[in-house]
Amino acid sequence: xxxxxxxxxRTPLASIEEAIDHKSIPRHRYMAFYFFGGMTLxxxxxxxxxxxxxxxxxxxxxxxxxxxxxxxxxxxxFGWLVRSIxxxxxxxMIGAAFAHLFSVIYGHAYRRxxxxxxxxxxxxxxxxxxxxxxxxxxxxxxxxxxxxxxxTNMAGVLPGMGDAIVHFMRGGKxxxxxxxxxxxxxxxxxxxxxxxxxxxxxxxxxxxHGMSLPPGEEARARQAGKPVPSMPFSPxxxxxxxxxxxxxxxxxxxxxxxxxxxxxxxxxxxxxxPAGIRPEWYFLWMFQAxxxxxxxxxxxxxxxxxxxxxxxGVIALILLPFLDRNTPRSRRVIKVLATLALIFMxxxxxxxxxxxxx
Amino acid sequence: MKPGRAVLALSWLILAGAAARPLAQTPAATPVDLFHDxxxxxxxxxxxxxxxAGAPPYGPIDRxxxxxxxxxCHSNAExxxxxxxxxxxxxxxxxxxxxxxxxxxxxxIRVATCSDCHRAHGIRAVSDSRSPVAPRNVATTCxxxxxxxxxxxxxxxxxxxxxxxxxxxxxxxxxxxxxTSAPTCSTCHGSHGAAPPGVTSxxxxxxxCHVREAELFRKSPKKAIFDAMxxxxxxxxxxxxxxxxxSDSFIGLKExxxxxxxxxxxxxxxxxxxxxxxxxxDLGAGIDRANAVLDRAVSAGMLVDDGRLxxxxxxxxxxxxRVNIHAFADTPFAATAAKGITEAARAETIGTTAIGELRYxxxxxxxxxxxxxxxxxxxxxxxxxxxxx
Numbered sequence: 001x002x003x004x005x006x007x008x009x010r011t012p013l014a015s016i017e018e019a020i021d022h023k024s025i026p027r028h029r030y031m032a033f034y035f036f037g038g039m040t041l042x043x044x045x046x047x048x049x050x051x052x053x054x055x056x057x058x059x060x061x062x063x064x065x066x067x068x069x070x071x072x073x074x075x076x077x078f079g080w081l082v083r084s085i086x087x088x089x090x091x092x093m094i095g096a097a098f099a100h101l102f103s104v105i106y107g108h109a110y111r112r113x114x115x116x117x118x119x120x121x122x123x124x125x126x127x128x129x130x131x132x133x134x135x136x137x138x139x140x141x142x143x144x145x146x147x148x149x150x151x152t153n154m155a156g157v158l159p160g161m162g163d164a165i166v167h168f169m170r171g172g173k174x175x176x177x178x179x180x181x182x183x184x185x186x187x188x189x190x191x192x193x194x195x196x197x198x199x200x201x202x203x204x205x206x207x208x209h210g211m212s213l214p215p216g217e218e219a220r221a222r223q224a225g226k227p228v229p230s231m232p233f234s235p236x237x238x239x240x241x242x243x244x245x246x247x248x249x250x251x252x253x254x255x256x257x258x259x260x261x262x263x264x265x266x267x268x269x270x271x272x273x274p275a276g277i278r279p280e281w282y283f284l285w286m287f288q289a290x291x292x293x294x295x296x297x298x299x300x301x302x303x304x305x306x307x308x309x310x311x312x313g314v315i316a317l318i319l320l321p322f323l324d325r326n327t328p329r330s331r332r333v334i335k336v337l338a339t340l341a342l343i344f345m346x347x348x349x350x351x352x353x354x355x356x357x358x
Numbered sequence: 359m360k361p362g363r364a365v366l367a368l369s370w371l372i373l374a375g376a377a378a379r380p381l382a383q384t385p386a387a388t389p390v391d392l393f394h395d396x397x398x399x400x401x402x403x404x405x406x407x408x409x410x411a412g413a414p415p416y417g418p419i420d421r422x423x424x425x426x427x428x429x430x431c432h433s434n435a436e437x438x439x440x441x442x443x444x445x446x447x448x449x450x451x452x453x454x455x456x457x458x459x460x461x462x463x464x465x466x467i468r469v470a471t472c473s474d475c476h477r478a479h480g481i482r483a484v485s486d487s488r489s490p491v492a493p494r495n496v497a498t499t500c501x502x503x504x505x506x507x508x509x510x511x512x513x514x515x516x517x518x519x520x521x522x523x524x525x526x527x528x529x530x531x532x533x534x535x536x537x538t539s540a541p542t543c544s545t546c547h548g549s550h551g552a553a554p555p556g557v558t559s560x561x562x563x564x565x566x567c568h569v570r571e572a573e574l575f576r577k578s579p580k581k582a583i584f585d586a587m588x589x590x591x592x593x594x595x596x597x598x599x600x601x602x603x604x605s606d607s608f609i610g611l612k613e614x615x616x617x618x619x620x621x622x623x624x625x626x627x628x629x630x631x632x633x634x635x636x637x638x639x640d641l642g643a644g645i646d647r648a649n650a651v652l653d654r655a656v657s658a659g660m661l662v663d664d665g666r667l668x669x670x671x672x673x674x675x676x677x678x679x680r681v682n683i684h685a686f687a688d689t690p691f692a693a694t695a696a697k698g699i700t701e702a703a704r705a706e707t708i709g710t711t712a713i714g715e716l717r718y719x720x721x722x723x724x725x726x727x728x729x730x731x732x733x734x735x736x737x738x739x740x741x742x743x744x745x746x747x
Contacts, residue, residue: 074664250727262659263661
């Protein structure tokens with residue numbers, strides 16, 4: 001008995017294979033956007049593999065974290081490569097996730113019956129930021145330490161429970177070794193566990209519902225009285241996905257070899273915050289918006305007044321499938337709002353980067 | 359009024375005006391205004407505490423009587439300990455030993471007394487950075503008289519020590535780096551007992567900070583030679599006020615090296631001078647090379663903290679070697695310089711290895727890129743050959 005036969009008798013491989021054989025992907029002018037989801041998944045897989053390797057040497061304590069990362073970069077064979085790939089892949093994953101999110105919004109791919117697919121995806125998107133925020137502190141260097149202090153401080157503007165949240169996040173009044181241990185636990189256990197469940201659900205639902213077709217393309221096909229052209233998932237789409245992943249791998253290798261991720265100076269909690277402290281690029285837009293906010297407006301904290309619309313925006317994003325009435329007008333409104341949000345984020349990020357360059 | 363007394367009164371007014379120049383920062387400030395911020399006002403004293411005779415508005419106090427007046431309280435340990443149990447009470451005794459005090463006691467009123475440095479009203483604690491005798495302000499306060507050519511030439515002083523000091527390594531430390539432990543006028547001359555240290559005691563003054571240099575010098579053959587020649591030990595090479603940052607170029611037998619001032623290549627000590635010059639030169643060049651290669655590695659993104667640590671050790675040995683020059687002998691200079699040269703070479707090796715590693719990485723990337731491109735081309739061909747959909 002061959003291994004194949006043995007497996008087919010004991011697992012649903014035959015039905016999976018059959019489903020793959022019959023699965024097709026719509027072909028249209030926006031088809032390229034389908035690759036962003038796969039690219040995000042590829043970077044996530046890279047994170048899992050490189051993160052697992054880093055765990056072999058990393059030590060999550062204020063006295064050893066920085067030294068252990070230094071050891072990984074200097075002494076462990078290819079440790080520099082693994083750490084650089086982990087850091088670069090994290091950033092590229094967030095970039096790919098952004099592109100995936102906006103392509104789904106512009107394509108209205110969240111509409112019925114894909115509401116649960118959207119919810120699982122958008123939650124994974126926010127967890128990706130939590131991964132970035134918690135992972136940034138782990139090398140325990142100066143920039144990460146002070147950026148984490150500023151970042152965790154932001155929760156303090158919430159009325160009533162702000163201080164309690166800050167205390168919970170930090171494991172004390174200030175960012176200390178307790179914060180590092182907490183962030184480490186969140187980064188390598190809690191977030192991966194939640195992500196695994198949500199991502200599995202997201203992927204199963206994507207396979208179950210198939211790729212969404214933008215309403216415009218749907219209407220075009222309907223008008224033409226022809227079915228939407230498609231291509232087989234395997235091997236046509238799989239090979240194209242593999243092509244894109246290979247380019248992503250080449251990009252990661254190039255960035256890691258030519259721009260190895262810096263370690264910086266070890267964090268000194270008693271030192272004054274150095275000039276130019278800023279969060280990672282994906283939080284820059286909010287950081288810059290908070291900088292422009294006045295200290296108080298009518299007795300209310302300016303930071304609070306910035307964070308309220310941002311929080312409302314996040315809630316609206318999560319509930320998007322339920323807010324969109326799926327009419328041409330509502331779709332236009334959502335496109336305009338998404339474009340305005342995108343312009344705002346790009347403009348704020350650009351202003352922050354220009355300030356840094358100046 | 360007799361003409362002589364009128365001239366004397368006018369001169370006194372001019373001197374008092376010059377002494378009060380720093381107080382003129384707010385033209386409208388009167389003695390009463392200034393006294394509000396005075397350390398004495400904060401201690402509960404008032405105008406009558408010093409102006410014991412007459413009634414307001416009080417006139418200036420006779421300059422010869424100012425120091426004894428201040429000493430009335432500041433030399434009284436029993437009285438002063440009410441305000442500060444640790445305060446010194448020997449300022450007046452010190453003042454009497456100073457050039458200022460000695461001349462003042464002969465009736466020469468153009469020399470400094472308490473109010474010239476501390477101000478008459480608006481006196482602040484020395485620890486207050488706004489005080490004219492706070493470390494950063496001392497030289498400016500002294501310069502008010504000692505950079506005044508007309509005033510100083512009357513006493514036979516032609517040079518300008520405060521201006522020379524401003525060009526010194528000490529002034530750079532105090533005024534540029536803000537190191538308030540760096541020496542200013544009063545550190546070497548004393549404050550209340552201010553006087554030139556004199557040739558025989560200048561080395562003791564410098565040794566207050568430069569302990570190791572002084573220790574090595576006292577045991578060196580140079581000590582007896584300088585004593586016999588009546589030369590101020592440290593001053594001979596380093597000068598007194600315009601003390602420049604020491605440089606390795608001080609050592610050598612050719613101008614502008616300092617050794618060349620007295621030594622020629624026919625004299626005793628040539629081998630020691632040459633060995634020191636070579637040791638310092640090799641060490642400096644080794645450190646520069648290591649620093650350059652480590653900088654290159656860092657700018658390429660390599661982590662060379664271990665190399666930086668070794669280089670720091672080499673720099674410490676360089677400092678120690680420069681100190682050891684003051685023994686004017688091979689020992690202990692040669693051993694320190696050799697250790698520093700070895701460490702600099704180790705740091706350079708670490709940097710070179712890192713750059714080699716970088717080259718290896720880039721070559722590896724080039725190979726990986728070729729493989730990836732090959733794989734992409736194969737994939738592309740495979741995609742092109744797929745049956746149409």
